[in-house]
Amino acid sequence: MRVNFTVNGRPQEADDVWEGESLLYVLRERLGLPGSKNACEQGECGSCTVRLDGVPVCSCLVAAGQAEGRDVVTVEGLADYARQRACGTGSCGTPLDEAKGWQAKGTDSQTGEGTGLSPIQQAFIDAGAVQCGFCTPGLLVASDELLERNANPTDADIREALSGNLCRCTGYEKIMDAVRLAAARQSEGV
Amino acid sequence: MDFLRPASWEEALAAKAEHPTAVPIAGGTDVMVEINFDHRRPEYLLDLNRVGDLYQWEVGEDTVRLGASVPYTRIMEELRAELPGLALASHTVASPQIRNRGGVGGNLGTASPAGDAHPALLAAGAEVEVASAARGTRLIPIDAFYTGVKRNALQPDELIRAVHVKKADGPQQYSKVGTRNAMVIAVCAFGLALHPETRTVRTGIGSAAPTPVRARAAEEFLDAALEEGGFWDNGKIITPSLAKRFADLCSAACNPIDDVRGTASYRRHAVGVMARRTLTWTWESYRGARRTAEGAA
Numbered sequence: 001m002r003v004n005f006t007v008n009g010r011p012q013e014a015d016d017v018w019e020g021e022s023l024l025y026v027l028r029e030r031l032g033l034p035g036s037k038n039a040c041e042q043g044e045c046g047s048c049t050v051r052l053d054g055v056p057v058c059s060c061l062v063a064a065g066q067a068e069g070r071d072v073v074t075v076e077g078l079a080d081y082a083r084q085r086a087c088g089t090g091s092c093g094t095p096l097d098e099a100k101g102w103q104a105k106g107t108d109s110q111t112g113e114g115t116g117l118s119p120i121q122q123a124f125i126d127a128g129a130v131q132c133g134f135c136t137p138g139l140l141v142a143s144d145e146l147l148e149r150n151a152n153p154t155d156a157d158i159r160e161a162l163s164g165n166l167c168r169c170t171g172y173e174k175i176m177d178a179v180r181l182a183a184a185r186q187s188e189g190v
Numbered sequence: 191m192d193f194l195r196p197a198s199w200e201e202a203l204a205a206k207a208e209h210p211t212a213v214p215i216a217g218g219t220d221v222m223v224e225i226n227f228d229h230r231r232p233e234y235l236l237d238l239n240r241v242g243d244l245y246q247w248e249v250g251e252d253t254v255r256l257g258a259s260v261p262y263t264r265i266m267e268e269l270r271a272e273l274p275g276l277a278l279a280s281h282t283v284a285s286p287q288i289r290n291r292g293g294v295g296g297n298l299g300t301a302s303p304a305g306d307a308h309p310a311l312l313a314a315g316a317e318v319e320v321a322s323a324a325r326g327t328r329l330i331p332i333d334a335f336y337t338g339v340k341r342n343a344l345q346p347d348e349l350i351r352a353v354h355v356k357k358a359d360g361p362q363q364y365s366k367v368g369t370r371n372a373m374v375i376a377v378c379a380f381g382l383a384l385h386p387e388t389r390t391v392r393t394g395i396g397s398a399a400p401t402p403v404r405a406r407a408a409e410e411f412l413d414a415a416l417e418e419g420g421f422w423d424n425g426k427i428i429t430p431s432l433a434k435r436f437a438d439l440c441s442a443a444c445n446p447i448d449d450v451r452g453t454a455s456y457r458r459h460a461v462g463v464m465a466r467r468t469l470t471w472t473w474e475s476y477r478g479a480r481r482t483a484e485g486a487a
């Protein structure tokens with residue numbers, strides 16, 4: 001079957017989709033977006049987390065056909081998504097750091113290549129919250145959504161929001177640090 | 191495999207009538223796991239995501255009519271006052287990602303003894319609204335809904351439309367045993383609801399018998415003991431011996447198995463512990479509310 005939906009702001013059409021196929025498979029194997037990771041395929045690990053009409057879900061548990069006509073944001077589109085959100089709240093324009101780091105090269109808002117990082121991605125790097133990196137895309141999408149609805153989360157809020165994302169490397173402490181850092185930067189407007 | 195995408199409830203019922211083997215999929219948190227692992231290759235998938243009615247709920251005089259696909263997240267956030275037991279149970283479901291997709295209709299459709307919603311529904315009192323194109327709507331009492339391990343009272347051409355849950359008239363509690371707070375399939379679970387209006391107590395036990403069950407002997411014992419001691423009126427503390435007897439009867443209502451998550455004897459023991467605790471919590475809350483009411487009067 002054919003599935004039409006929007007991914008990272010761009011209309012997409014996937015052909016020859018098997019009816020039992022997951023949204024995750026379509027994203028990775030048919031649309032060339034391997035950022036969302038395929039690990040447990042049963043909703044246990046959260047490494048395939050994407051936003052479906054704004055709501056964080058495990059894309060491995062969404063049948064591709066259920067995404068028809070809907071809006072998906074993957075980790076590849078997170079920087080754009082965060083930038084547009086910032087625009088909506090009035091702090092538009094190119095941030096100073098980004099302007100300083102500008103390079104004359106092609107960008108692709110869909111795959112995320114060549115684009116800047118979202119604040120949560122930068123915070124993960126700065127806090128050392130990435131080790132093997134396999135769980136990172138899911139954690140980024142989940143953390144970004146947390147900070148979108150809760151600008152000043154407690155540690156309990158962070159733990160709760162990330163309780164569906166498994167990391168086997170970090171022991172979570174650095175991930176907690178990263179989310180706290182992103183929250184602090186967000187509230188200071190840097 | 192065919193993917194059926196009805197746009198309305200009527201279309202969904204028509205599709206189910208035409209293809210009784212069609213597997214309904216809403217949140218997908220059970221069905222997709224089975225497909226991903228090749229445990230199931232249904233001939234038809236019946237996608238219910240476009241049937242908007244299933245995502246609505248209505249708070250009535252005595253009950254909440256909860257659409258089958260209302261996600262657990264919404265139950266937690268919006269129905270805590272009316273359905274406290276179910277809201278607590280919803281919060282123990284898996285993770286935010288899963289709670290954003292899954293709903294009570296799926297729990298009922300799968301009818302796993304480990305479904306988190308079941309003990310809360312049994313304790314609160316509920317009826318399952320099901321419908322078919324041929325015979326229209328019928329209400330199945332929750333006590334008659336679970337018929338075996340992953341079996342329920344649905345006919346092949348029927349779909350679950352909603353569950354009518356009694357609004358709380360007293361404190362409710364829910365307790366679940368697992369190895370961590372998130373992403374846990376219950377080792378066993380227990381729901382308890384005090385119903386001061388009828389002066390009854392109702393229970394629900396999960397993962398400790400082939401189906402979710404009530405501890406009826408325990409309920410009858412406690413109802414009689416509370417009545418006899420005038421507890422509902424005098425608001426006395428429930429004595430340890432009474433709580434112990436209630437807990438023992440709840441344990442006795444179990445018919446558990448040994449499996450990877452726990453042994454039968456552990457489950458029986460844990461259900462007793464949860465029964466005692468949830469009784470104490472709800473009764474303390476009832477006494478507190480009584481005192482406040484008296485103080486105000």
